[in-house]
Each structure stands twice: as structure tokens, then as C-alpha cells.
Amino acid sequence: MSSSATDFLSRLTDVPVANRLAAAIDLMAQAFPERTAIVEQAGSAQRRGISYGVLAANVKAVEQQLVDQRPRGVVARQREIDALVATVAACGRQQVPLAVVADDARDLVGALHDWAVLGDGLQLSVGTTGIGSQAGPRREDAFDSASAQVVVATSGTSGPPKLVEHSWDSLLAAARLSEQWRGLGWLMVYDATRWAGTQVWLQALLTAGTLVVPASRAPDCVARAIVEEDVSILPATPTLLRRLLTSAESGLLSKMKLARITLGGEAADAQLLAKTHAAFPGVKVTHVYATTELGEVFRVVDGRAGFPAEWLGKTLPGGVRLTTRRDGELLVQLSRDTAEVATGDLVERRDDRCEFTGRRSDVIVVGGAKVYPRRVEEILRGVSGIADARVYGLPSAITGELVAAQIVLADPLPAEATPESIRAAALTTCRTALEPHSTPRLLDFVKHLMVNTSGKIPRHSSRL
Amino acid sequence: MNESLLPVVRKAILTVLHDTGRSAQAVESGHLLSTDIGLDSLDLAQTIVLLERELACDPFRSAGSSPTLRMRTVGDLVTLYEAALSAATLPPALDH
Known part of the structure; x- marks a missing residue:
């Protein structure tokens, strides 16, 4: 890449956090307008590429509507990921509160009934959203929308989904802007509206990368998308990776040029890690421990299951403190002045490791x-x-x-x-x-x- | 209708014995589930799930029915399912 792009990431770190996504898209659109930002329906005949130039224009169009109408907040209600990205980027730069709400959490938006809605057409609709009319009486424990910057719904793996309030700082906290992350191909198998999904597409688009969204989660389709679109970073849950390894055509697996696999959402076991290293020699495997409520807590990069037992009871670099309850439930304190949070995840000490044995609710x-x-x-x-x-x-x-x-x-x-x-x-x-x-x-x-x-x-x- | 479900119940019990590594044995109406056949509560729970799949009926969960928990013999189990199945075919108004 040219020298103007080399300092791209350092220029980005000077931009206020809320503006950063829009700024990254703009910088790319100016330098390389034709570069593909997002591939939708990858691995199928319906493959569609969206360039940084088009994405930047969409961001501008949304911003114009926000400036004209000044909604109290925006509920992003989109299936197309490029429309979602444009909405998030525009709301950030225009400092309009934003809710990113997955399909199964739509019942919760009653608490946001006075916010405007943006759909795939990127036409802001205020007032007659259909949300307000279904909202019913405001519950006492209703979400406090007045102070929110970014609202995300939890996945509901261990209970009904709930809205969680974030700031732009916490949404972008885990994004890595160093040079080694620039211009890579990222596979997107997560729901773009959920925490894990937002982290993947934000990371890809903040670092001049290409986001590759497979047409389906069928192992062969995912495998084709990885091979055809030159994906080098694979963020996935252990379940999805296991499916890919056991069910995708072996010819496709051997053609993959993966540099890194980032596992999250569930614990990875030693068996899966061994299979992964056998299938992709030399690949770096990172295991991210994060929750929608806490964001990223820690990552394990040694390719082994669980995390080092010596981490327990110590303050890790970054200020996180991990302890366990008597029954083995992992407790997390993000920093000295935050409360300890029970994670619902059970761990067990095996030699020098703490391994995950499951969720308390499982x-x-x-x-x-x-x-x-x-x-x-x-x-x-x-x-x-x-x-x-x-x-x-x-x-x-x-x-x-x-x-x-x-x-x-x-x-x-x-x-x-x-x-x-x-x-x-x-x-x-x-x-x-x-x-x-x-x-x-x-x-x-x-x-x-x-x-x-x-x-x-x-x-x-x-x-x- | 008497004992018509015996072969179904017998098959479920034999599956449980097989799955748990025990050898097949005679399963007759008068046999005691615990001492004669050797079923523990886990075996019984499995039997009931297998019977639910076979008969699409679980007398322990059917609304309105409170099975008398008399389940000492294979015959008790047969009777329980026969009663549950015939109750399920009654028109709703007579369900009580």
C-alpha cells in the first residue's frame, strides 16, 4: 500500500472514538474508492461486493438525514450489513444515540419508542415507526434511553435477551489499530447486530480490511467464501469451527490461507484446538473471553484450552482481576473501581490451567x-x-x-x-x-x- | 385392550437393558420393575422417554391427569399407558 495509507491507522487514533468508523471509511474512500469493503452472499452465485467509495456515500446520506431531522436516537433495524455499517458510522459522527438490536430482541425496543428507525433503505422514519404503537405502557424497569450512546442486545444464550448500554469507547475498546491488522480479509459468520458480530466488522472496517459475509453457515459455503475471498482471519465460535473442520469438503480446507482464528462465545476444548492446528499448521489461535455486558475481558494466545491458573487472584495487565466463587463460577472485576461481576461460567483447575467446564445455567x-x-x-x-x-x-x-x-x-x-x-x-x-x-x-x-x-x-x- | 401395550413396554425395557450393557431377559406383566428386572430410577426415566416417543404420550405430564404412582410391576406400567391413551381420545368436555 502507498505511504499515504501507511500512516492511515496512526491518523485514525487521533480521531475521537465516536467518529472513528466514519473517518476510517472516508480515508479509504479517498485513497482507494474501488477497494472492496464488504462482500455479501460470499461463496454463492449471488456474491455482491460493496466498495469503500459506495459505503462512504451511504454514510454521508444517513448523516444528512440525521442533521435534518435530529432524532432523539436511532434504532438500526437492518438485515443488510452495509446499511447497518453506514448507520452506525453516521450516528457516531453525528453523536446520535444508537440501538443495534437483533431480530429476537425486537420486543425490547418498546423502551426506545420515541427513537427513529433506519431500515435497509436507509430512510429515517420518525414517529410512525410502528414501535411506539406496539409499545404499550412503559414498564417501571424500562430501559433508560436518555443517557445511552450505544445500546446492544445480549444473545440470550443464558436467558432472555436484554438491552445493554455501551459507550463508543467500550464498543471500540477491543479494536486493534496497529499496522499488523491493516488490509486483511475477515470472515463474518456472526450476526452483525450482536456484540461478537459488531466487534468483527468494526475491526475489519477500521483497519482498511474486507469483511466477507458468507451466503449461509453451511460448511461448504463458508469454506468457499474463505477460499474465494482470500480470508485470512476467521473469528468463530468453537461450534462453527468444529462444523467447518468436520463437514467442509477437505479439498477446500487445504486451500485456505488462514493466518489467525479467533474463537469466542463458548469455551474451546483441547480436542478442537488440536484438530485446528492439524488442519491449519502455523495458524495462530486466539481465544477471546468476552460477554455483551463486560466487553472483552481477556484473550488467550498460547493455543491451549482454558487460561493459565496463575491468572486467578492477580491483577492482569489492563487492570482485570479474575477470581472464582467456591462452586467454580468465574468472577470478573474489570478495574479497581468497578464491581465484581459473576459470569455464569464455571471453571475447574487442571494442572497449570483453568479450564471451562460449562455455563452454570447449562x-x-x-x-x-x-x-x-x-x-x-x-x-x-x-x-x-x-x-x-x-x-x-x-x-x-x-x-x-x-x-x-x-x-x-x-x-x-x-x-x-x-x-x-x-x-x-x-x-x-x-x-x-x-x-x-x-x-x-x-x-x-x-x-x-x-x-x-x-x-x-x-x-x-x-x-x- | 388388556395387555395390548405389553409388547411396546417390553421393547422399551429391553432397549434400556441393552443400552446399559445388561443382557436381555424375560419381561412379563407380573414382574417387579426393580427387583425382578433390575430397573433403577434412571432406567425408569429412560423407559418413559422411550415410551413417549413410541406412543406420543407421557402419563406423567398429561394435563389434568395425576397418575397414581403405583408402578411396581410391568403390568402397572402397561395399565398406566393404556389409561393415558384412552383418556387422550376422549372428547375435551369429558376430560375431567
């Missing part, structure tokens, strides 16, 4: 005894012929819950194995390695596992 209780589904899944995934597994609790009148599992078979199956022989092997392995109440009582074969919009495995299913 625990299955069978006849009063606790079962950690992650542990059972790890054992099932270790059985020859099993590509992936999901373990969940099935309600039972007799024992409260019963452990059940869905299994994805390897394709092709190992020589001489049949689904029935693999089922028997899985049950035997579980019986040997686990307590009777932890052994799955129902094993079903499925084509692929249910993955929710956050790219995670939902744990509690309604009955069949």
Missing part, C-alpha cells in the same frame, strides 16, 4: 446430581466415527432431567463401522468414563447440530 441436574454437558460432549467427540455431539437435558418426571445427546456421524464412516456399532461404542465409552447419571440415556443421530443465531449450541431444548 448444568443438567439428574436426580439431584450435576452433569456438565461439555464434559460429556468431549467424551462423545473422542469416539471414532463421531464428528460432533450436543448434550442436553431432557425433562423427566422421575429424575428431574435425563441426559440426552445428538450425534453427527463422521462422513465417511471409519472402515467397518456402522451407525449401530458407533452408538454401542459411544455408550460403552460413556459408561466407562462417566458416572451412571451422566451417561446419555438417549442418543440420536442427526445430520447437523442445531446452532443458534449466535453460533452457539443451545443447551436446553423443549421435549421432542
Whole structure:
């Protein structure tokens, strides 16, 4: 890249945080208007590229409407990621409060009924939004919209989604603006309206990169998008990465030129990390621990599962302090003057590591005894012929819950194995390695596992 | 209708025995679930889930029904499901 672009990132760090996304898009649009900012429907015949020049023009168009109409706030209600990006950039630079709300959290926007709405057409509609008319009486615990800068909804992995208030500072806190991040291809498998998703597209577009959004999450489509669009950074949940490794065409896997995989949203186990290093020799694997409420807390870069046990009880660089409750729940204090937050994540010390054993809310209780589904899944995934597994609790009148599992078979199956022989092997392995109440009582074969919009495995299913 | 569900219940119990690494055995109406067949509460819970899949009915959860928890023998289990299935086919007005 030319020298004018070399100092691009250092120029950006001088820009006020709220203006930074719009400024980054403008700088790129001036220097390289034709450079692709976003690829939508990647890996399919409907592939569509959006240049930095077009993106910058869209930002300007939204800003003009904000200047003309001065809404109290804007609810971004978009499916097209380029429209969402333009909205976020414009609201930042015009200092208009913004709510980025995923589909399943739309019920919550009643609290924002006097805000304007921007859809895919980028036409601001104030007043007759349809939100206000459905809002009903304002609840006492309704969200306080008056002071908000940025509002994001949580993924609802462990409860109903809720609105969380952020500042531009916290939204952009994790973005890395150093030179090594400039001009890379980023895969976007997350929902762009959720915390994890915002972090990926902000990072890509703040650093002159290209954001690649696959047409679907089907492993082959994701794999094609990575290969065809020259993706080098893959942010994903362990569930999505596991699916890619076990189900995508192996010819495509070997053509990938990934430099870095950033895992988040769920804990990654040692098995998956080993498989990843085998499939992509030399790739850097980073594991980000973040929540919608806290933002990024820490990242682990040594490629091993969990985090170093010596981190517990110490103040880490950056001021974060990690401790555990007696039952193993991880507690986080972001800095000396903030309150300690219970994360709901359970950790267990194994030698020099603290490994994640699951979410407190994922625990299955069978006849009063606790079962950690992650542990059972790890054992099932270790059985020859099993590509992936999901373990969940099935309600039972007799024992409260019963452990059940869905299994994805390897394709092709190992020589001489049949689904029935693999089922028997899985049950035997579980019986040997686990307590009777932890052994799955129902094993079903499925084509692929249910993955929710956050790219995670939902744990509690309604009955069949 | 008497004992018509015995083969279904027997099949579920044999699946449980098989899945837990035990050998098949005779399953007859008069057999005690615990001492004769050796089912513990986990086995019983699994049996009930298997029967729900087979019969699309769970007498422990059906609205309005409060099964008398008399479940000592295989025959008790058969009776329970037969009662639940016939209740499910009654018109709603007579459901109580």
C-alpha cells in the first residue's frame, strides 16, 4: 500500500472514538474508492461486493438525514450489513444515540419508542415507526434511553435477551489499530447486530480490511467464501469451527490461507484446538473471553484450552482481576473501581490451567446430581466415527432431567463401522468414563447440530 | 385392550437393558420393575422417554391427569399407558 495509507491507522487514533468508523471509511474512500469493503452472499452465485467509495456515500446520506431531522436516537433495524455499517458510522459522527438490536430482541425496543428507525433503505422514519404503537405502557424497569450512546442486545444464550448500554469507547475498546491488522480479509459468520458480530466488522472496517459475509453457515459455503475471498482471519465460535473442520469438503480446507482464528462465545476444548492446528499448521489461535455486558475481558494466545491458573487472584495487565466463587463460577472485576461481576461460567483447575467446564445455567441436574454437558460432549467427540455431539437435558418426571445427546456421524464412516456399532461404542465409552447419571440415556443421530443465531449450541431444548 | 401395550413396554425395557450393557431377559406383566428386572430410577426415566416417543404420550405430564404412582410391576406400567391413551381420545368436555 502507498505511504499515504501507511500512516492511515496512526491518523485514525487521533480521531475521537465516536467518529472513528466514519473517518476510517472516508480515508479509504479517498485513497482507494474501488477497494472492496464488504462482500455479501460470499461463496454463492449471488456474491455482491460493496466498495469503500459506495459505503462512504451511504454514510454521508444517513448523516444528512440525521442533521435534518435530529432524532432523539436511532434504532438500526437492518438485515443488510452495509446499511447497518453506514448507520452506525453516521450516528457516531453525528453523536446520535444508537440501538443495534437483533431480530429476537425486537420486543425490547418498546423502551426506545420515541427513537427513529433506519431500515435497509436507509430512510429515517420518525414517529410512525410502528414501535411506539406496539409499545404499550412503559414498564417501571424500562430501559433508560436518555443517557445511552450505544445500546446492544445480549444473545440470550443464558436467558432472555436484554438491552445493554455501551459507550463508543467500550464498543471500540477491543479494536486493534496497529499496522499488523491493516488490509486483511475477515470472515463474518456472526450476526452483525450482536456484540461478537459488531466487534468483527468494526475491526475489519477500521483497519482498511474486507469483511466477507458468507451466503449461509453451511460448511461448504463458508469454506468457499474463505477460499474465494482470500480470508485470512476467521473469528468463530468453537461450534462453527468444529462444523467447518468436520463437514467442509477437505479439498477446500487445504486451500485456505488462514493466518489467525479467533474463537469466542463458548469455551474451546483441547480436542478442537488440536484438530485446528492439524488442519491449519502455523495458524495462530486466539481465544477471546468476552460477554455483551463486560466487553472483552481477556484473550488467550498460547493455543491451549482454558487460561493459565496463575491468572486467578492477580491483577492482569489492563487492570482485570479474575477470581472464582467456591462452586467454580468465574468472577470478573474489570478495574479497581468497578464491581465484581459473576459470569455464569464455571471453571475447574487442571494442572497449570483453568479450564471451562460449562455455563452454570447449562448444568443438567439428574436426580439431584450435576452433569456438565461439555464434559460429556468431549467424551462423545473422542469416539471414532463421531464428528460432533450436543448434550442436553431432557425433562423427566422421575429424575428431574435425563441426559440426552445428538450425534453427527463422521462422513465417511471409519472402515467397518456402522451407525449401530458407533452408538454401542459411544455408550460403552460413556459408561466407562462417566458416572451412571451422566451417561446419555438417549442418543440420536442427526445430520447437523442445531446452532443458534449466535453460533452457539443451545443447551436446553423443549421435549421432542 | 388388556395387555395390548405389553409388547411396546417390553421393547422399551429391553432397549434400556441393552443400552446399559445388561443382557436381555424375560419381561412379563407380573414382574417387579426393580427387583425382578433390575430397573433403577434412571432406567425408569429412560423407559418413559422411550415410551413417549413410541406412543406420543407421557402419563406423567398429561394435563389434568395425576397418575397414581403405583408402578411396581410391568403390568402397572402397561395399565398406566393404556389409561393415558384412552383418556387422550376422549372428547375435551369429558376430560375431567
